[in-house]
Every structure is written in C-alpha cells, then in structure tokens.
Amino acid sequence: MTKVTKACLLAAVALVAATPAYAQDDENQRFEGAPRIGSTEGWSIKPRGRVQYDVGHVDAPDGVAGDFGWMDELRRARIGVxxxxxxxxxYTFELELADGIAEITDAIVTYKAAPPLTFTVGQHNNFQSLEELTSSRFSTFVERSAFTDAFNFERRLGASATYARGPITAQAGVFVDNLRDLDDGDDTISLDGRFVYAPRVGATQLHFGASAHWRDNGDLVDRGTTTRYRQRPLIHATDVRFIATPALPVDAETNYGLEAAVIHGPFHAVAEAHWLDTDTRTGAEPSLFGGYVELGWFITGETRGYRGARFDRTRVRRGGAIEEGGFGAVQVAVRYDHLDLSSNGVTGGRQAGWQAGLTWIPTDHVRFLANYARLDYRDARLPAAGGDRDYAVDVFAVRAQLDF
Known part of the structure; x- marks a missing residue:
C-alpha cells in the first residue's frame, strides 16, 4: 500500500469518526441502499460500496497461446463514504479492495456554487464517454465497450466544473495523472470537455453528446515509458489480449467522441463512436477507432434509469421476496462492438464483437448478468495453428453483484 493510499485511508476513517452522529434526528435519516444520516445544519454521511464476482469461459482456436477455459475473478470490491x-x-471517498491491494478510486470534494454550477476537485472521471461515465453498477453488459479499456480511460486527479440546467449539461476540466502514478513525476496533463443535450419529449428521454480531450504525456517518452492500446475479450478475468498495438513512444493524444441514446418505456438504444489520434516519436501517427450500438428491452416493463447526463439505477417495479410476488426486473440486450487498432503502419488488429445479454435485477441493489459474445478478429496479436491471425473467439460470462 502506497503512502498516498495509507494517508487517504486514514483520512476516511478520521472523517467517519469525526462526523457527528445524528441517529436521534429521525427527520434527517433515510435509506438509500445504506443509511444516510444527516442534520439540519447540512452535514450528512452515507457508506457506499459494491461487490462484483465474475465467472467466465473463453474458447479460442487451436494453437492460440494463453490460459483459456473456465476462470473466475472478484472483479470489484469497493468500500467508501x-x-x-x-x-x-x-465529498466522496472510495477504495478498491480487490486483488489483495487497497487502491483509491474516487476521492473528491465538490462545491455547488449555484443551482446549475458545481466544481469538483480530486480524483474522478474526466468525461470520456457515456459508457465510461455510467457506473459499472448500472452497465448493461459485464464489461464496458472495448474502446474504453483499449484507449486507457481511467480516473485522474484534477479540477473540473459542471454546468447543468434543464436538458443542457456542460463539463470541462484539467487533469494530471491517476493517484497511483503521481510519484512518477512525469508532468502529464490533459484538457477534457463534454457537452450533452438531453431533452425529454413526452415519455421519451433523448441524449446527444460530444466530448473532446487532449493529453500531453510530459517526459514519459524521455524516461523510456511507452504506451500500448489493447483489449481483453469481454471478460476481465483473463490477461490475454487478442488485439494490441506494439509499444509506442506517445508524446500526446487527441481524442473525441460522439454519443446518442434514447429511452422509451422498457426500451433503450445507445450508440457511441470514439476516435483517438496519437503523436509518436516514430513518425507514425495512428488514428484508432472504437464504437458500439446497443439495444435493450425490459420484458418486465421497467425503464432504464437516467440522471445527470448518464445512465443510472433501474428501479424495480416488483422487488422483494419471490414468494410474495416480487420477481424483479428482467432485461434482454444485444450489442455490436467494434474496435480497430490498425492505422498508418501500426498493426494492432481489429475486433468485431456480437454480444447478447440477459440481466435479472431482483431488487434495486442486486443484479445477475449473463453474457455471450462472438468476437471476430483480423490481424490478431496471437496466431492460431498454421499462423492464422484471422479467427473467432467465443466468450461466456456471468456476474453476481450487490451495491449499496
């Protein structure tokens, strides 16, 4: 555990200990998956966390090197306040406790300057895409679209502002690096922005968004640090990447994305496209691309949650004990997921993913997901028997999840 992690963990414990207990103030108590306790003076505190456990199977062609078959993983185990x-x-503070380590995910302080304007300081997402900004607690599939990991999206330390009034949301910020990398002294910096127009037309929620990002990698290349763009096959439990660029001396990145979504009753549709242009020391400047189209339907009649320019929690119409008639919500979904890591002399491979998903939400804070994917690869990094690099991989994944 790093010194930064230890310090933040101690700060969180001190914060909980120092926060006044308002257990006797019944009017300022409510339950939101966990008890939120507050006071008339404006203080409040609520524990938060999630546990996600995955089991999956990866079936690759003969001759492909790697650890395939059945696998399992504690995907996320987080606790915070x-x-x-x-x-x-x-304030929000949360630790990731999976993999036997404690790592900070969110550590922010916010200030609402006026009803439409909020400032945020600390480690948080830098407005990369609708898919990335939507919490993993509410995603349709076990893993997010391939481009979000391939393009190295992650939380970073920075300062940002959000303007939200009616259907308009505008976000902008300046960021440095993830907290775990701050000791590297690489002087990285990025400028990030996102604009969303999300009108509600009758019973239909619409979403149209665009984001733009520029990142200077500082002296990373001078210190011998390179960058790779790569992705796992739908499930995180395997370390095998079928597509990946070679290590590149990247000085800067410029990327931009487009978002569109619609929610109407039990149906939703969402599509995104994202482009990443790189500036490298080799002279090659690959322009990488990723995107997806997704359709979903709650056959039990629920509506996919939406709030704050991103997808949110789905509220179950008939939750509770099954014997009392509370079966919960059931959703079916399909997705086409595309990732192209080959461009301008750089061969990283292409992935076309055809995915189907089934989600059962027995109560608002419990989910079970089952996904199947057929992933077609071209110019795969790992050759099959006979040296073939164009082949397909079948993946099955399930998840059990609880959050509060």
Missing part, C-alpha cells in the same frame, strides 16, 4: 457539509460542499 459520501455525504455533504455545510455551505454547499460534498
């Missing part, structure tokens, strides 16, 4: 403080301030 969130709340408010007098004067319009708020």
């Amino acid at each position: 969130e709340g408010t403080a007098p004067g319009g301030f708020g």
Whole structure:
C-alpha cells in the first residue's frame, strides 16, 4: 500500500469518526441502499460500496497461446463514504479492495456554487464517454465497450466544473495523472470537455453528446515509458489480449467522441463512436477507432434509469421476496462492438464483437448478468495453428453483484 493510499485511508476513517452522529434526528435519516444520516445544519454521511464476482469461459482456436477455459475473478470490491457539509460542499471517498491491494478510486470534494454550477476537485472521471461515465453498477453488459479499456480511460486527479440546467449539461476540466502514478513525476496533463443535450419529449428521454480531450504525456517518452492500446475479450478475468498495438513512444493524444441514446418505456438504444489520434516519436501517427450500438428491452416493463447526463439505477417495479410476488426486473440486450487498432503502419488488429445479454435485477441493489459474445478478429496479436491471425473467439460470462 502506497503512502498516498495509507494517508487517504486514514483520512476516511478520521472523517467517519469525526462526523457527528445524528441517529436521534429521525427527520434527517433515510435509506438509500445504506443509511444516510444527516442534520439540519447540512452535514450528512452515507457508506457506499459494491461487490462484483465474475465467472467466465473463453474458447479460442487451436494453437492460440494463453490460459483459456473456465476462470473466475472478484472483479470489484469497493468500500467508501459520501455525504455533504455545510455551505454547499460534498465529498466522496472510495477504495478498491480487490486483488489483495487497497487502491483509491474516487476521492473528491465538490462545491455547488449555484443551482446549475458545481466544481469538483480530486480524483474522478474526466468525461470520456457515456459508457465510461455510467457506473459499472448500472452497465448493461459485464464489461464496458472495448474502446474504453483499449484507449486507457481511467480516473485522474484534477479540477473540473459542471454546468447543468434543464436538458443542457456542460463539463470541462484539467487533469494530471491517476493517484497511483503521481510519484512518477512525469508532468502529464490533459484538457477534457463534454457537452450533452438531453431533452425529454413526452415519455421519451433523448441524449446527444460530444466530448473532446487532449493529453500531453510530459517526459514519459524521455524516461523510456511507452504506451500500448489493447483489449481483453469481454471478460476481465483473463490477461490475454487478442488485439494490441506494439509499444509506442506517445508524446500526446487527441481524442473525441460522439454519443446518442434514447429511452422509451422498457426500451433503450445507445450508440457511441470514439476516435483517438496519437503523436509518436516514430513518425507514425495512428488514428484508432472504437464504437458500439446497443439495444435493450425490459420484458418486465421497467425503464432504464437516467440522471445527470448518464445512465443510472433501474428501479424495480416488483422487488422483494419471490414468494410474495416480487420477481424483479428482467432485461434482454444485444450489442455490436467494434474496435480497430490498425492505422498508418501500426498493426494492432481489429475486433468485431456480437454480444447478447440477459440481466435479472431482483431488487434495486442486486443484479445477475449473463453474457455471450462472438468476437471476430483480423490481424490478431496471437496466431492460431498454421499462423492464422484471422479467427473467432467465443466468450461466456456471468456476474453476481450487490451495491449499496
């Protein structure tokens, strides 16, 4: 555990210990998956966390090197706190406890300057895409679209502002690096922005968005650090990447994306496209691309949640014990997921993913997901028998999840 992690963990414990207990103030208590306790002065505190356990199977062609077959993983195990403080301030602190380590995911302080304007300081997402900004607790499939990992999206330390009024949301910020990499002294910096127009037309929720990002990698290349763009096959439990670029001396990245979504009753549709242009020392400047189209239907009649320019929690119409008639929500979904890592002399391979998903949500805070994917590869990094690099891989994955 790093010194930064230890310090933040101690700070979180101290925060919980120092926050006044308002257990006797019944009017300022409510349950949101976990108890939120507050006071009339503006203080509040609520524990938060999630556990996601995955099991999957990867079936690759003969001759492909790697550890395939059945595998399992504690995908995420997080614990933290969130709340408010007098004067319009708020806070969120969360630790990732999977893989036997403690790593900070979110560590932010917010300030609501006025009803439409909020400032945020700390480690948080830098507005990369609708798919990335939507919490893994509410995603349709076990893993997000391939481009989000391939393009190295992650939370970073920075300062940002969000303007939200009616259907308009505008976000912009300046960021450095993830907390775990701050000791590297690489002087990286990025400028990030996103604009969303999300009108509600009758019973239909629409979403149209665009984002733009520029990142300077500082002296990473001078210190011998290179960048790779690569992706796993739908499930995180395997370390095998069928497509990957070679290690590149990347000085800077410029990327931009487009988002569109619609929610109407039990149906939803969403599509995104994202482009990443790189500036390298080799003279090659590959332009990489990823995107997806997704369709979903709650056969039990629920509506996919949406709030704050991203997808949110789905509220179950008939939750609770099955013997009492509370079966929960059932959703079916399909997705086409495309990732192209070959461009301008750089061969990283192409992936076309055809995916189907079934999700059961017995209560608002419990989910079970089952996914199947047929992934077609071209110019795969790993050759099959006879040296063939054009082949297909079948993947099955299930997840059990609880959050609060």
